[in-house]
Amino acid sequence: MPTRRSGKRTRVPWKPETQVRNTAVTLPVFIAYCGIAASLRAWNIPNSKFIVTLQARDDFYYPVYAEAAEVFAAGIWQLLEFTSCAYEWKDRSFRDEMLAHRNERAIFIAPPDYNLDDGDRLFSDAVLNLSPRTRRHAEAALRRAGLPPSDRDVELLLSEPWPRLVKAFQERRHPILALERLRSYRPVPAKPVPEVANQPRPTLADMHGYGPALVWGDNLAKDLADYKAGVLPWSDVDTGVLLSGPPGIGKTMFASALANTCRVPIIYGSVSQWQEAGALDNHLKAMRASFAEAMAKAPSILFIDEIDTFGDRTERDRNSGYFRSAMAGFLELLDGFDRRQGVVVVGACNYPDQLDPAVRRAGRLDRHFEITLPDVQSRLSILGFHSGIVLDQSQAEKFGIATGGLSGADIEQLVRDAKRAARRRREALSGNHVIEQLRPLTELTEEYVRALAVHEAGHALVAIEIGHGQVTEVKISRYRIDGKSGELGYVQYGQTDARPKTSADYLNAIAVCLGGIAAELEIFGSFADGSSGSETADLNRATELATMLEGGLGMGHTLVVEGHRPGHLERLRTYNPELRMHVHDVLQREFERARSIIQTRRTALDAIVERLMETNAMKGDEVIDIVQRHKMPRVSLAKLPRRDMGA
Incomplete structure (x- = not known):
């Protein structure tokens, strides 16, 4: 046991040239x-053996206190016998405990945020509070440096953060110069920031284009409400989901809206941020801290971004051991009823195929929703949420064309640019400011638009006549993005019956593909180059279908199939002249069928074209109504005309 006699008077490092392990004791180290x-006054006994723990308070910086502990130990222990005597308590201190036990001497320091458990206290001979720096300590440090302890200097030493003191007072620099530099480089007080109106917190009702993920989120909100009310056990709540999609698609925003809808806190985590903590122990510690925070705030949502960074444990490289251990720790936190009761984990990634299959096992992140780029209506809704404005019909059309392929994050950035432009002009934000930020558009000529209308009307008319799918919408555009070839019109079809397809289904699909050029040939005598060239162009698609019919499905001139792997059908057409001829015959027959429909129903085609020129878009019911109203009367040959009996 320690005695009340202290030999500190002969061992205090009072001389400025005092060194420990060839390192000088600087002014901040002396204060510490x-x-x-x-704190260790009663333990200041030469050659004594003890292991004590000092519990630090808020005014703490481990590097300076660890060095100060080495200085204290140098006065009572022969430090040449072992490498160190100062350690920091942390989650994984096994190696430090082993060294301390072997040396029978150690000073452990517990940071303010570390909770000592019973094992830590049993290991220590005593647990003492670490005394904070005081005015007497600062005065003594100044006297040791040969400086008068003025109030100005003492206040500076007590108010400056430890890291700044350590950087200012260095062995090579005189203390007076260090004090001057501290005063010269004091942080400039930040100017008060004017209050800005808070942005509305999005809920799932504000999210658009997320499909089944929205339905799942609404159900989760109801389940969490029942769980909080005590009428639903946690075992009946979905506790994990995986969101995937390209960067900027809105996965983080969806998680935030989900938390707002569920009225629970959200904790953000990231695999890359956990890795930044350092070595594997620190990585696991950061990961456990995120889960612990979510547990403390349960019921809550823990959002984990970049979850595919973990990789697959089957991969073998020089870092595989690290990632396998990290993944094992992550799976341990995901598993179990007691480990995360009240915590819903939402994982997000760009490449779900690179994720370890164990993560998506039942009971972990077993649900998966792929978030795709928003469609036109979703993009308009996203614009409305971020800007609060509604575009007129002309502006909405330009916006829909120019923002094709943009994500929700891209549209949010576009709104910020529009707001900036409005502020510079001291104008209220309007649709014009938004349109100015779009990619440049060219207005198409009336002749060009009519050609588009004829082409799309041809597709719709043939599809309706042969009963291939349900036409739900026909649309053309009057603008196109400068320097970019894109879709300027389309016919949208409803879902087809879930049944096996026959050769008739493939032939009908080919005829519909050729309906556009059949209409152009009937009206203009030729067709434009937009019907071929790209993989999705009409002729390319029809050729692919005909090749598959003849060479890949056994539904053509022979039952022999050649397979239809990517690129294989194209090689078949190139090196098999007989197959190429059969493909040509299929295309020719279906083209003649499509053209016959166009010629027979010319009046219906003209009516659809004129309506498209007026409105630019038609619902499927309207198109079908026009076709029905322009049906030609047919003479039934089912019954012969009755003869006159008196003849």
Whole structure:
């Protein structure tokens, strides 16, 4: 046991040239030393053997206190016998405990945020509070440096953060110069920031284009409400989901809206941020801290971004051991009823195929929703949420064309640019400011638009006549993005019956593909180059279908199939002249069928074209109504005309 006799008077490092392990004791280290010496006054006995723990308070910086502990130990222990005597308590201190046990001497320091458990207290001979720096400590440090302890200097030493003191007072620099530099480089007080109106917190009702993920989120909100009310056990709540999609698609925003809808806190985590913590122990510690925070705030949502960074444990490289251990720790936190009761984990990634299959096992992140780029209506809704404005019909058309392929994050950035432009002009934000930020558009000529209308009307008319799918919408555009070839019109079809397809289904699909050029040939005598060239162009698609019919499905001139792997059908057409001829015959027959429909129903085609020129878009019911109203009367040959009996 320690005695009340202290030999500190002969061992205080009072001389400025005092060195420990060939390192000089700087002024901040001496201040920290005074605090440690005050806490360990009763243990200041030469050659004594003890292991004590100092519990730090808020005014703490481990590097300076660890060095001060070494200075204190140098006065009572022969440090040449072992490498170190100062350690920091942390989650994984096994190696430090082993060294301390072997040396029978150690000073452990517990940071303010570390909770000592019973094992830590059993290991220590005593647990003492670490004395904070005081005015007496600062005065003693100035006297040791040969400086008068003025109030100005003392206040500076007590108010400056430890890291700044350590950087200012260095062995090569005189203390007076260090004090001057501290005063010269004091942080400039930040100017008060004017209050800005808070942005509305999005809920799932504000999210658009997320499909089944929205339905799942609404159900989760109801389940969490029942769980909080005590009428639903946690075992009946979906506790994990995986969101995937390209960067900027809105996965983080969806998680935030989900938390707002569920009225629970959200904790953000990231695999890359956990890795930034350092070595594997620190990585696991950061990961456990995120889960612990979510548990403390349960019921809550823990959002984990970049979850595919973990990789697959089957991969073998020089870092595989690290990632396998990290993944094992992550799976341990995901598993179990007690581990995360009340915590819903939402994982997000760009490449779900690179994720370890164990993560998506039942009971972990077993649901998966792929978030795709928003469609036109979703993009308009996203614009409305971020800007609060509604575009007129002309502006909405330009916006829909120019924002094709943009994500929700891209549209949010576009709104910020529009707001900036409005502020510079001192104008209220309007649709014009938004349109100015779009990619440049060219207005198409009336002749060009009519050609588009004829082409799309041809597709719709043939599809309706042969009963291939349900036409739900026909649309053409009057603008196109400068320097970019894109879709300027389309016919949208409803879902087809879930049944096996026959050769008739493939032939009908080919005829519909050729309906556009059949209409152009009937009206203009030729067709434009937009019907071929790209993989999705009409002729390309029809050729692919005909090749598959003849060579890949056994539904053509022979039952022999050649397979239809990517690129294989194209090679078949190139190197098999007989197959190429059969493909040509299929295309020719279906083209003649489509053209016959166009010629027979010319009046219906003209009516659809004129309506498209007026409105630019038609619902499927309207198109069908026009076709029905322009049906030609047919003479039934089912019954012969009755003869006159009196003849």
